[in-house]
Amino acid sequence: xxFLDASGMTGGYGATDILHDCTLRVEKGQxxxxxxxxxxxxxxxxxxxxxxxxLRAGKVTLDGEDITALSPQERVRKGMGFVPQxxxxxxxxxxxxxxxxxAFIRExxxxxxxxxxxxxxxxxxxxxxxxxxxxxxGQRQQVAVGRALMTKPKLLMLDEPTAGVSPxxxxxxxxxxxxxxRTGISIxxxxxxARQALEIADTGYVLVQGANRYTDTGAALMADPEVRRTFxxx
Amino acid sequence: xxxxxxxxxxxxxxVIPATAYGAQLALGALGVTLIYGILRFSNFAHxxxxxxxxxxxxxxxxxxxxxxxxxxxxxxxxxxLPFGIAITAALMLATDxxxxxxxxxxxxxxxxxxxxxxxxxxxxxxITRLLIGVDEIRFDDGARFLITARExxxxxxxxxPLTLRSTQAITVVVAAVVVWALFWFLAKTxxxxxxxxxxxxxxxxxxxxxxxxxxxxxxxxxxxxxxxTAGVLYGLDKSFKAFNYFQLLLPVFAxxxxxxxxxxxxxxxxxxxxxxxxxxxxxxxKKVAGYLGYNADGLLQLLSTEYKFAVxxxxxxxxxxxxxxxxxxxxxx
Numbered sequence: 339x340x341f342l343d344a345s346g347m348t349g350g351y352g353a354t355d356i357l358h359d360c361t362l363r364v365e366k367g368q369x370x371x372x373x374x375x376x377x378x379x380x381x382x383x384x385x386x387x388x389x390x391x392x393l394r395a396g397k398v399t400l401d402g403e404d405i406t407a408l409s410p411q412e413r414v415r416k417g418m419g420f421v422p423q424x425x426x427x428x429x430x431x432x433x434x435x436x437x438x439x440x441a442f443i444r445e446x447x448x449x450x451x452x453x454x455x456x457x458x459x460x461x462x463x464x465x466x467x468x469x470x471x472x473x474x475x476g477q478r479q480q481v482a483v484g485r486a487l488m489t490k491p492k493l494l495m496l497d498e499p500t501a502g503v504s505p506x507x508x509x510x511x512x513x514x515x516x517x518x519x520r521t522g523i524s525i526x527x528x529x530x531x532a533r534q535a536l537e538i539a540d541t542g543y544v545l546v547q548g549a550n551r552y553t554d555t556g557a558a559l560m561a562d563p564e565v566r567r568t569f570x571x572x
Numbered sequence: 573x574x575x576x577x578x579x580x581x582x583x584x585x586x587v588i589p590a591t592a593y594g595a596q597l598a599l600g601a602l603g604v605t606l607i608y609g610i611l612r613f614s615n616f617a618h619x620x621x622x623x624x625x626x627x628x629x630x631x632x633x634x635x636x637x638x639x640x641x642x643x644x645x646x647x648x649x650x651x652x653l654p655f656g657i658a659i660t661a662a663l664m665l666a667t668d669x670x671x672x673x674x675x676x677x678x679x680x681x682x683x684x685x686x687x688x689x690x691x692x693x694x695x696x697x698x699i700t701r702l703l704i705g706v707d708e709i710r711f712d713d714g715a716r717f718l719i720t721a722r723e724x725x726x727x728x729x730x731x732x733p734l735t736l737r738s739t740q741a742i743t744v745v746v747a748a749v750v751v752w753a754l755f756w757f758l759a760k761t762x763x764x765x766x767x768x769x770x771x772x773x774x775x776x777x778x779x780x781x782x783x784x785x786x787x788x789x790x791x792x793x794x795x796x797x798x799x800x801t802a803g804v805l806y807g808l809d810k811s812f813k814a815f816n817y818f819q820l821l822l823p824v825f826a827x828x829x830x831x832x833x834x835x836x837x838x839x840x841x842x843x844x845x846x847x848x849x850x851x852x853x854x855x856x857x858k859k860v861a862g863y864l865g866y867n868a869d870g871l872l873q874l875l876s877t878e879y880k881f882a883v884x885x886x887x888x889x890x891x892x893x894x895x896x897x898x899x900x901x902x903x904x905x
Contacts, residue, residue, distance in 0.1 A: 427773070443781035
């Protein structure tokens with residue numbers, strides 16, 4: 339069984355379903371990327387995995403444990419970390435305080451984890467006393483990812499981490515994400531920049547209208563002429 | 573010599589009273605701004621919270637005086653203040669449990685919460701009047717003056733008198749200690765930081781495992797402490813009258829908005845801006861002008877003291893027109 343196994347997810351916000359029998363799986367230490375056209379339900383699928391959406395059918399298990407009935411907060415305690423697409427930092431608090439708040443549920447000493455985050459994102463160490471709201475878009479994303487890492491998650495979920503950042507910063511962020519995965523953390527990520535994201539993905543999920551259309555390794559999806567023509571722009 | 577006399581007159585009639593009044597407004601505005609930042613509504617009941625807290629403190633003060641307890645030169649009310657804060661905090665928590673919690677649960681719009689707080693305001697107003705009556709009450713005891721006019725004249729030989737009432741000095745000292753404690757709490761403690769996080773980004777705070785009920789409860793307790801302290805200091809400095817505290821709501825809100833709602837530093841600056849404007853505009857400058865060699869026919873008073881609330885209104889309107897987020901960039905409406 340996969341480390342994260344969200345299978346047969348069906349549900350939506352109101353009466354109509356957005357997800358239709360959607361399945362997402364991530365192996366330990368691997369990167370899974372969800373791509374697809376606008377309105378395909380990519381973010382909704384991720385929110386469903388995190389418990390922010392009530393499912394009518396389907397099941398989510400993490401490390402073999404059924405977490406379908408748990409709230410997002412409880413899932414954080416079970417080892418999920420979530421980085422929302424927007425409003426993902428505390429703008430009038432310093433970088434260091436943002437990380438501290440990330441570790442709010444931890445009773446033990448978290449200075450070691452903070453050091454690791456600073457090693458991963460050295461710029462944050464330089465700006466640790468600066469308010470997160472004053473940072474550039476890319477730096478703010480680093481704070482957001484760092485905040486989520488403070489609970490030492492086993493699965494990190496990123497909702498379009500590169501939205502609104504420059505291509506150089508995007509490459510940099512993807513490099514960091516690969517580094518995070520190498521430490522054994524599984525990553526589930528929604529991305530608009532499908533081509534670049536699939537390049538680093540172990541598994542790629544192409545969603546269309548809330549259902550799985552193609553599922554394969556990132557490289558295989560990139561090589562599939564049909565996927566290229568319809569979703570990657572040739 | 574005349575220049576010195578002019579300076580002393582300004583110090584005596586404008587700077588000292590406005591500083592004390594500004595400190596009282598700042599404490600009141602801090603409570604308003606804290607509730608706005610964390611609970612996300614303008615609490616119109618804050619003036620009457622100040623009145624209730626002060627009324628309880630006065631009753632405890634009477635009890636202490638009857639028991640023969642005294643702080644010597646300091647007013648007994650300072651000893652009663654912690655009791656007043658505790659009882660007011662209990663009332664705030666009860667109000668939240670019975671009234672506000674429901675509206676939070678249904679995610680009521682801020683304007684509905686404001687209306688709810690108006691209802692709470694009338695209720696607390698009634699409770700205060702039942703508790704202590706509507707009359708004016710003076711409850712300051714201990715030493716009255718730090719500097720009397722006679723002492724000042726003997727020391728300096730200046731024609732212009734200067735007095736410093738002990739309540740004015742106590743106001744400034746207590747306000748400074750309270751503000752320092754509040755900022756230390758918000759900046760350094762885990763609970764304080766979690767409150768700021770909750771104010772900054774509620775969803776992310778919940779995601780981080782911050783307990784919203786705890787944040788709300790601590791906010792009410794701190795608001796009760798700030799309101800009671802502000803009310804007692806105002807009452808010591810001037811006098812206690814339930815209706816005056818209701819009227820204080822306007823300058824308190826003006827101070828919070830001028831500084832930028834949700835911004836604690838702004839609340840303090842706003843308090844002093846409002847206080848100095850109010851006192852400055854309603855002071856008759858004739859005497860000072862006389863010392864400076866200009867003999868005016870009129871009183872040189874821009875506005876008679878009955879209209880002092882107009883000053884808050886005007887400043888409020890100017891700020892809302894030209895800088896709606898306030899001088900210190902608070903949250904906009």
